[in-house]
Amino acid sequence: MQDAILEVDDLVVEFDTDEGRVRALDGVGFSVKAGETVGVVGESGCGKSVTAQSIMRLLPQPMGQIVGGAIRFHGQDLASLSLEEMRRIRGARIGMVFQEPMTALNPVHTIGRQLTEVILLHKKVSKQEALQKAVAILDRVGIPSPDIRMGEYPHQLSGGMRQRVVIAMALVCEPDLLIADEPTTALDVTIQAQILELIQELQQDMGMAVMLITHDLGVIAETCQNVVVMYAGRVAERGTVYDIFDKPSHPYTQGLLASIPRLDTTPKSRLTIIPGMVPGLRDLPPGCRFENRCPFSDEACCVQTPVEEAVSGQHTVACLHWKALSPAQPGGVI
């Protein structure tokens, strides 16, 4: 087994808001190894983007603060780096792609200028070489007539093309790790398929690790080797993609998997639901955060915070009663 290139350990992040301090992440931990794709999945507000922003040191300032835990990249604690040192890592060794490509692109500069700027910032190359590199990467991400596109502005491109440009910018310096936060959520399925395929190809070419944030379990199943399931600022369960889909051991993971409509289910049959909704950061239940929606909760769940326990191998779950519920366990009910 290879060493992890990214280790997130017991991460705690808080925000100062008008109505006081809220804790958005509460002890989040997982790791990403070289060359693998780790999917981070969970519903809106569970802390996926805050996790990504913490790793990149892009939390909104001064409201967002890392108040505990560690983020190690190749063994080095990112939280202890100066902003200047972090800037050198960002873009060069960790690339990033967000849901809305326009936030990553400058509307008043040409695609070519933005790409070459990134290259010149991180690589000791001549302007000429940077231009060549830029055209080559645009070609690589599947943009037709890249030399013409170099002179165009972001608004002249379609949504799918813009996301390709953002991927090109994220990858032009051949980073070790790509953090992609919902990179295809705003795109149509046929374009999504193109982009996911592209990320996978580039990953194989470059041996890069990918942390893919999404709420789409289909995307996870198709692209990831390992999965982190988040709920309300904590990790509910993690493991290989087979652990999570074949032997989901957390009631939340089980509920998520049961509630998605699938192409092969009987039309209009009743879908399994998770009752209620994700609690806000200001009214989190004291024990297990899933307690108010969980079909298996009891008094213990209301007071005791579940800690991560090993199911088998890399598979861990944070639920007090997982043994009685897990399909991985003889006698498990689900």
Place this chain on the structure above:
Amino acid sequence: MTPLLEVNDLKMHFPVREGLFLRASKFNRAVDGVNLHVAPGETLGLVGESGCGKSTLGRCITRLYQPTSGEIKFRDQDISRMRNRDLLPLRRDIQMIFQDPLESLNARHTVGEILEEPLIIHKMGNRQERQKRVAELLNQVGLPARSVTRYPFEFSGGQRQRIGIARAIALKPSLIVCDEPVSALDVSIQSQILNLLVELQQELNLAYLFIAHDLAVVKHISDRIAIMYLGRIVESGPGEALYRNPQHPYTQSLISAIPVPDPHQKSQRILLKGDVPSPINPPSGCRFHTRCPRATQICKEQEPVLTAQPETGGLVTACHHAGPA
């Protein structure tokens, strides 16, 4: 069964204004010759990529738009050219639900006022009867009775969608155009709303035109499905047949592109080249020919028409080379 709704060769062309005098020299052919029908109590799912004209079609049918040409027959009456004043009884019978309920709900009105408004407009009952109806509606969509005094912004996305649904069923319509009603919701909330829509349909014998880009969602809720590409229906038929045995290359690639939530089943994606072309200047012949893996010369020259496909369980397909993938 005689259809509740029948749409024939419907077109909606938006003028594209440009130049000094803002003369419309070009048209955005958002809906460009659509045929479809919906039976009472039935769900027709409408799927297609962004910008293919789904919402525009829905807005023509609810007569939020006046279509450029074609026929919209509702209970055998062509409503496509009806004037506003004649549309009032129709507005009772055809309702719409939107993706973002907040946009369609008046933020300064309480939920009670929002739900009572259509009853007032259509002069239904006295104050007391209306309030009783509002309470009944809240109960039907699974919202607490105390919601009447609260404002839309105080609710979560899923609850707001419930308010939108309550308003849509307030006048006991027979058809609801649902424009991406669950697209913005989380999976666990999405399943709650889908269950509610199915329940209400059975209870009230509602017909739905259900617009979405998520084929798995559409497959779940629909009896029949129509696939739309650049302003036209390219294939339609019973959901099961369409999903198991699609004959149109676009439907095939669309289905293959859906990520399947099962790691054992790595789908064989049929990747399409390039982006959807602009509806302002759609490709000649078959509009899909610029991206179609099966395109030949005839596809560039002749527009294919919807043709029944034998032994497919009821599919109609517009393709010169229709057949299995």
